[in-house]
Amino acid sequence: MLLHEKIGLVSGSSRGIGKAIAQRLLKEGAVVWITGRERGALERTHRECTRDFGDNARLFEGDLTDPGTIRTLLATVHDQCGGLDIAVANIGSGRSVMGWDVPDQAWEDAMTVNFHAAVRLSREAIRLMETGGSGSIVFISSIAGVESIRAPVPYAAAKAALLMYMKSTARIVAPMGIRMNAVSPGNVLFEGGTWDRKLGEDREAVEGYIRSEVPMGAFASPQDIAGAVAFLASDSGSFVTGANLVVDGGQTRSL
Ligand SMILES: NC(=O)c1ccc[n+]([C@@H]2O[C@H](COP(=O)([O-])OP(=O)(O)OC[C@H]3O[C@@H](n4cnc5c(N)ncnc54)[C@H](OP(=O)(O)O)[C@@H]3O)[C@@H](O)[C@H]2O)c1
Structure with a gap:
């Protein structure tokens, strides 16, 4: 086992990618x-x-875009577990406004859930990890933050900002023994998820998109993303920091 006796938290893990990571x-x-x-x-x-x-799963209910709730979560983890080794900032949403004429509120919503929530969570996690002298933080970004694809601009910009936050902060916290990395998924299919809904709306178009855009010709599964996170969270990735691991079946074209 890669993570025996480690303490981890995954923001947004009751379903989807976060659940598979947990x-x-x-x-x-x-x-x-x-x-x-x-x-x-x-x-x-x-x-x-x-x-x-077994009995290693713990439960915390709350809105993790709220700064006070994030602090309460980290305080609860500290009280009950005495420290934190792994934090996965997973919450995010690609639901936003398409096109260029995006209202301010849509920009704020996209930044709040995709960027600010992850930054705040990681800041509180760093405080806790600093005490222990080690830790691994993994952000779930998106290929929309890496390349210009057919995604709402506020989502793409927020995920790109998250990648640069990760890259820049990784250098600062490395001397504290803390690693920071990101995983950028492509198109992840699971029941009740975004791609499941899109398939329900227009199966032919979505399947055509996957065939033409993804060299491996398939969706990712949540478990594909979870495998990349486990690597980065564990000692297998002990010299990896400031990296963005793209898990997209070859879809992105940039290096
Ligand atoms: N799905 C994809 O194809 C895909 C591709 C690239 C990147 N991503 C990224 O991967 C991450 C996960 O995506 P997903 O598709 O698995 O999302 P999802 O199906 O919407 O699941 C999100 C999870 O987060 C929880 N959550 C949402 N908002 C929350 C909040 N404010 N506070 C606490 N928990 C919250 C949800 O539970 P509640 O609603 O009960 O709170 C749920 O457990 C996101 O950052 C997304 O941008 C996804």
Whole structure:
């Protein structure tokens, strides 16, 4: 097991990519805080994790775009676990306004959920990790933050900003023993997710898009993303910091 006795948290892990990341960290032996706003989904995921991985799953309910709630989460982790080794900043949303004429509120919403929430979470995580003298922080960005693809501009800009925040801060916190990296997924398919919905709306167009844009000719699974996070969170990635690991089946063209 890669993460035996490590303490981890994953923001937004009651479903989707975050859930798969939490499950993978649990499988690797970590104690993992599963978080989300909706109590029912959170409890279902917690029950599932306890059934599959034993009693290492912890649960925290709250809106992690709220600075006070983020501080409460980190204080709870500190009180109950005595420290933090892994923080995965996963919450984010690609739902925004297309085109150039984007209202201020849409810009603010996209920045809040995709950028500010991750920055705030990592800042509180650094405080806790600094005490222990080590830690690994992983941001979930997107290929929309790496290249210009058919994504809403506020989402793309927020994810790009997150990558530069990661890159710049990684240099500052490296002497503290803290590594910071990002994973940038391509198109991730899971039941109830964005691509599942898009397939329901126009299966032919979406399948054509995947065939023409993704050299590997398929969607990513949440487990594909979780594998990359587990590598970066563990000692297997012990000399990797400031990196952005793109998991996209070859879709992006830049180096
Ligand atoms: N899906 C893709 O194809 C794809 C591709 C590239 C990048 N990404 C990125 O991957 C990340 C995860 O995407 P996803 O598709 O798995 O998202 P998702 O299906 O919308 O799941 C998001 C998770 O976060 C929780 N959450 C959302 N807002 C929250 C908040 N304010 N406070 C606390 N928890 C919150 C949700 O639970 P509640 O709603 O109950 O709070 C849920 O557990 C995002 O950063 C996204 O931009 C996704």
